[in-house]
Each structure stands twice: as structure tokens, then as C-alpha cells.
Amino acid sequence: MTATATEPRQGRPAKDSRPTKSRHVDPTRRGQAVAAWILALPFCALFLVFTAGPVLASLGLSFTDLRSTDVRNPLGVEFVGLTNYADLVSDPLFRKVTLNTLLYLVLGVPLTMAVALGVAVALNRITRLRAFFRVGYYLPVVTSIVAVSVVWKFLLRDNGGLVNVMLAWVGINGPGYLDSTTTALPTLVVMAVWRNFGSLMVIFLAGLQTIPKEISEAAETDGASAWATFRYITLPMLRPTLLFGAVITSIGYLQFFEEAFVMTKGGPLDSTKSVTFFTYEQFGFGNYAYASAAAYLLFLAIVLLTLFQFRLLREKD
Amino acid sequence: MSKTQASPRLAGAMRAPGWLYAVMAAGLVLVVIPFVWMLLSSFKPEAEVRAVPPTWWPETITMDNYTQLFTQLDFPRFFMNSAIVAVAVAAGNMVFCSMLGYALAKLDFPGKKAVFGVVLGTLMVPGVVTFVPLFVLTTNIGLTNTLPGMILPFLAGPFGVFLMRQFIASLPDELIQAARIDGAGELRIFFSIILPLCGPAVATLGVLTFLASWNNFLWPLVVATSEDKYTLPVALALYAVGQNATKYGLLLAGAVVVVIPVLAVFLLLQRRIMQGIAMTGIK
Numbered sequence: 001m002t003a004t005a006t007e008p009r010q011g012r013p014a015k016d017s018r019p020t021k022s023r024h025v026d027p028t029r030r031g032q033a034v035a036a037w038i039l040a041l042p043f044c045a046l047f048l049v050f051t052a053g054p055v056l057a058s059l060g061l062s063f064t065d066l067r068s069t070d071v072r073n074p075l076g077v078e079f080v081g082l083t084n085y086a087d088l089v090s091d092p093l094f095r096k097v098t099l100n101t102l103l104y105l106v107l108g109v110p111l112t113m114a115v116a117l118g119v120a121v122a123l124n125r126i127t128r129l130r131a132f133f134r135v136g137y138y139l140p141v142v143t144s145i146v147a148v149s150v151v152w153k154f155l156l157r158d159n160g161g162l163v164n165v166m167l168a169w170v171g172i173n174g175p176g177y178l179d180s181t182t183t184a185l186p187t188l189v190v191m192a193v194w195r196n197f198g199s200l201m202v203i204f205l206a207g208l209q210t211i212p213k214e215i216s217e218a219a220e221t222d223g224a225s226a227w228a229t230f231r232y233i234t235l236p237m238l239r240p241t242l243l244f245g246a247v248i249t250s251i252g253y254l255q256f257f258e259e260a261f262v263m264t265k266g267g268p269l270d271s272t273k274s275v276t277f278f279t280y281e282q283f284g285f286g287n288y289a290y291a292s293a294a295a296y297l298l299f300l301a302i303v304l305l306t307l308f309q310f311r312l313l314r315e316k317d
Numbered sequence: 318m319s320k321t322q323a324s325p326r327l328a329g330a331m332r333a334p335g336w337l338y339a340v341m342a343a344g345l346v347l348v349v350i351p352f353v354w355m356l357l358s359s360f361k362p363e364a365e366v367r368a369v370p371p372t373w374w375p376e377t378i379t380m381d382n383y384t385q386l387f388t389q390l391d392f393p394r395f396f397m398n399s400a401i402v403a404v405a406v407a408a409g410n411m412v413f414c415s416m417l418g419y420a421l422a423k424l425d426f427p428g429k430k431a432v433f434g435v436v437l438g439t440l441m442v443p444g445v446v447t448f449v450p451l452f453v454l455t456t457n458i459g460l461t462n463t464l465p466g467m468i469l470p471f472l473a474g475p476f477g478v479f480l481m482r483q484f485i486a487s488l489p490d491e492l493i494q495a496a497r498i499d500g501a502g503e504l505r506i507f508f509s510i511i512l513p514l515c516g517p518a519v520a521t522l523g524v525l526t527f528l529a530s531w532n533n534f535l536w537p538l539v540v541a542t543s544e545d546k547y548t549l550p551v552a553l554a555l556y557a558v559g560q561n562a563t564k565y566g567l568l569l570a571g572a573v574v575v576v577i578p579v580l581a582v583f584l585l586l587q588r589r590i591m592q593g594i595a596m597t598g599i600k
């Protein structure tokens with residue numbers, strides 16, 4: 001051990017070990033840090049320019065009077081403080097689209113969760129053909145919302161649409177779903193549930209499979225009904241998965257857009273316009289700063305709802 | 318394997334009742350009907366598409382809708398635009414996300430927590446928040462109405478980092494330590510040891526980002542200002558709400574062209590996709 005100086009190849013030279021110790025820099029750690037930043041750099045550069053930068057810029061723009069005519073000279077615009085936000089709050093159309101977005105949320109999230117959970121529980125119980133059913137129920141998720149909206153628009157036609165034709169077989173006279181201010185929005189929600197429940201179903205199914213079968217089997221042997229087993233064993237154990245599902249589903253419904261764009265153009269009488277639709281529309285009118293402010297309010301709503309849902313998750317754990 | 322692992326007694330006790338299969342099958346029919354109807358109707362002449370009551374099986378089978386898509390409308394171009402954008406986006410995410418994913422999963426570096434926090438935080442950012450500044454940016458650097466303008470903003474997404482980090486974290490640390498003892502540099506460890514092991518996860522990420530990009534709508538709608546830069550969903554949406562909205566057969570054939578390729582990709586690779594969803598969904 002005293003011969004370190006004569007064995008320079010083994011261990012680090014004594015000369016180097018002193019400064020290393022005093023600065024707490026371990027060469028392997030430093031190598032790691034350098035390598036990590038080399039690996040992180042391409043992503044971070046793209047991310048800063050095309051995601052993080054625009055997120056911050058959007059906030060800044062929302063306090064200005066930027067219009068489409070100023071785009072080539074964004075520095076020439078003026079700071080107007082909270083004017084855009086004040087205008088939004090008193091804008092009847094913005095109030096309407098906010099209300100619509102809340103309706104999408106409160107109708108869409110529970111319905112999607114319920115359908116996804118029901119199908120997942122059923123899938124978890126069956127042993128044969130499980131993969132087949134799982135793939136089948138997942139099909140709508142991978143398809144373009146725009147394309148399936150085109151298809152549903154025709155299926156839902158008042159006269160000759162397949163939905164009403166099939167309802168007529170059982171004696172129901174279906175309405176023109178997309179033509180009335182009361183039915184258009186719920187109809188879009190039903191279509192969105194059809195499109196989206198599959199991805200939640202897969203997540204719920206994976207969650208169900210982490211619950212040991214012995215527990216529910218023991219309960220059933222003790223005479224608990226299937227419902228009681230589900231209510232008192234499955235649901236509580238699935239709680240984290242369900243809350244995670246609620247978070248991502250809520251984020252999705254708060255951004256509702258394509259279905260309304262293709263199927264109803266936001267009508268009739270703005271009854272299906274969402275906040276995202278409003279933002280896109282204001283952008284089209286050239287009101288860039290106003291659009292940014294609306295988008296930021298939506299972002300704020302998503303952040304608040306997500307934090308609230310994660311707090312629920314923490315509290316119960 | 319898994320089927321034979323359950324003991325016969327338990328398998329018997331847990332066997333699902335027949336009615337459950339019937340309900341599941343009925344539900345599946347409801348889920349699949351729109352696709353079947355879309356496909357069948359796309360081969361009907363315009364008059365039959367509009368027929369009241371509607372027909373299931375086309376009485377006259379015609380390719381007219383498809384020939385029109387590919388001759389009167391520029392669908393081959395839209396198809397190519399979609400394919401180029403989706404392949405580029407998938408490739409970019411596969412490369413950049415696995416690099417950062419490895420750094421976040423296995424390496425120690427200052428700023429690690431901040432980077433991961435910011436990346437995860439952006440999963441919450443709605444698309445509409447970034448599009449105004451992005452449009453100002455792309456206009457000023459001359460990328461509006463170009464394919465790179467559609468690709469660049471999605472080349473490195475937070476979802477891929479999350480997926481790759483989760484996967485790489487599950488690889489054994491001993492592997493990396495052994496390579497370090499053998500004198501391999503950190504970058505060499507990533508490229509010649511970790512990356513080859515990431516095959517399944519990288520493939521999953523590639524498929525998922527390809528699908529997401531193929532179906533992406535809002536940003537291509539904003540950035541593509543002339544028809545030759547439309548992607549398939551943009552072209553279809555603008556026809557659906559525009560002048561051609563009266564040609565039902567044409568729109569349904571368009572929907573088939575948008576949907577069928579991704580359904581094919583999905584059915585071929587569904588196992589991988591399901592794993593990816595379950596993995597990122599659960600943890």
C-alpha cells in the first residue's frame with residue numbers, strides 16, 4: 001500500500017487523488033455527466049425551440065396585441081397587460097365555449113371511464129379469445145379522428161343514417177342528432193367515447209392483472225357476491241390506475257376539437273364549439289394574442305385539474 | 318405458457334359464463350360496424366351511398382370513388398405527405414428519446430431532475446397553447462407550408478422520453494457496471510450495449526409515434542396553407558366541411574385511405590403497441 005508511487009498503473013496516481021477529494025469530483029461521475037448531456041442535447045435543443053420556448057412565448061404573447069398582420073415583426077407589438085383576459089371573460093362566445101368544454105368533460109370522462117372499466121373487467125374474467133377481443137375493442141383508438149368523424153357523420157344522418165335505420169327496427173324514431181342544439185354535443189361525446197375507451201381499457205386491464213386472483217377468489221369462496229367483490233376489493237385496489245386514467249382522459253376531453261370541426265363545424269348555433277375550437281377560430285381571424293390568451297386559460301384549467309386529481313391520489317395512499 | 322400455468326381447479330372456478338362472451342361479441346359488433354359500413358359503402362356508386370333505406374352490401378360494386386380520389390383529387394400527394402411526416406417523426410423520436418431516456422434512467426448528471434420534470438410537465442400542455450408562437454416562428458424562419466415545418470415540432474416528444482426511461486430503468490445496472498470496469502466509455506455503453514437491448518421498446522415507440530403523427534390534425538391544419546402540403550386528415554377534413562361535402566362516396570373512400578394503412582400497421586404489430594400502452598400507463 002505504501003508502494004503506490006512505484007505502481008502508477010494501479011489505482012490513481014497519488015498526485016491526482018488530493019484535488020479530487022477536495023472538490024468532490026469523481027472522474028466516473030464527471031464522465032457520466034458529460035455523456036448524459038451529450039445524449040440529452042439533441043432532444044433538449046429541439047424541445048426548447050419547438051415546445052418549451054413556444055409555451056413560454058404563448059404566455060408572453062397573451063399580454064400583447066399581436067395580430068396576424070404583425071407576424072413578420074413580432075417585436076413591434078404592444079404590451080396590453082390583462083386586456084385579452086378581461087375581454088375573454090366578458091366575451092359571450094368564450095363563455096359559451098367554456099361551458100361546452102365543461103360539458104364535454106363532465107359527460108365524456110365518466111362515460112369513457114365506465115365503458116372502459118366495464119369492458120376491462122369483462123376481459124379480465126374471460127380466458128378464451130381475450131387477445132382477440134382486446135384488439136377488436138382497441139381498433140377505433142388507432143384510427144384518425146377526422147376519418148371516423150366523417151364516417152359517423154353519415155351514420156348519424158337524420159334520414160337514411162344507419163343509426164336511425166337500426167333504431168327504427170326496434171320502433172324508435174331517432175332525431176337528427178347533429179341538427180339540434182340539445183342533442184349535437186352529447187352525440188359528439190358518444191362518438192368520442194366509442195373512439196377513445198379502448199386505450200383506457202388496455203390500461204385498466206393491465207391494472208386488473210396486477211391484482212392477485214387469490215384475493216377475489218377467497219372473497220367469492222367466503223360467499224361474497226361478484227358485485228361486492230368488485231366494489232370492496234377490485235375498485236379500491238385499482239384506485240391509482242383509475243385516477244391516472246381520469247387524469248389523461250380529462251386532459252383529452254378538455255382539448256376536444258376534431259369531432260366538432262368535422263361533424264358539426266361547431267354548430268348548430270355554436271353549441272358544439274370547444275375552447276380549442278374557439279382558439280383555432282380566433283387564430284383564423286388573425287387575433288393571435290387573443291387566441292393565445294384563450295389557450296392559456298385552457299392550459300391553466302388542465303394544470304389545476306391535474307394537480308387536483310394527483311392530490312386526490314396522494315391523500316388516499 | 319400462461320394458459321397451462323393455471324391449475325385445473327382454479328381455471329374451472331374462474332371460467333367465465335357463456336352470456337359474458339355473448340355480450341362481449343355484441344359489443345365488438347357495435348365497435349366494428351362503422352368500419353365495415355365505411356369500407357362497404359366506399360365501393361357503392363354515389364346514388365346508392367345516399368339510398369334510403371341504406372343497403373349493407375353494395376348492389377353495384379364500383380371503384381369510381383377511389384379513381385376520383387386519385388385522379389380528380391391529389392390523394393397520392395396527401396398520402397405521401399402523411400407518410401413522409403410520420404416516418405420522420407417516428408425516426409426522430411426513436412433516436413432522440415432513447416438517448417435522453419438512457420441518460421435519465423441510468424446516468425447521474427446535474428439538472429437531471431429538472432429535465433425530467435419539465436419533460437413530464439409538457440405532457441399536460443394542450444396543442445393549442447404552442448401553435449400561435451410556433452406559427453410566428455415558422456413564418457419567420459420560412460417553414461410555414463413546408464413538410465419540415467410539420468415535422469420539427471414533433472421530432473422530440475415527451476411521451477417517448479417517458480416510455481424509453483421506463484424501459485431502460487428496468488435493464489440491470491450490473492450490465493453497465495461491468496462495461497465500465499472493462500473500460501468502455503459512457504457513450505460506447507449506450508450505443509453498443511444499451512441501444513441493442515432497447516429493440517422492442519424502440520420499435521413500440523416507433524409504431525406509436527408513427528400512428529400519432531399519421532392521425533395528427535391541428536398543427537398540420539394550421540401550417541399547411543396550400544393544397545400540395547395537406548396531410549391526409551387535413552385534406553379529408555377540409556373536403557368534409559367544404560364544397561365536396563356533398564360527395565359522400567368520395568369522402569368515405571377518403572376515410573378508408575386514411576384509416577386502412579394504420580389499421581394494417583396496428584394489426585401487424587398490436588402486441589407491441591398494447592405492451593407500450595400498458596407500460597406507460599401503469600408505470
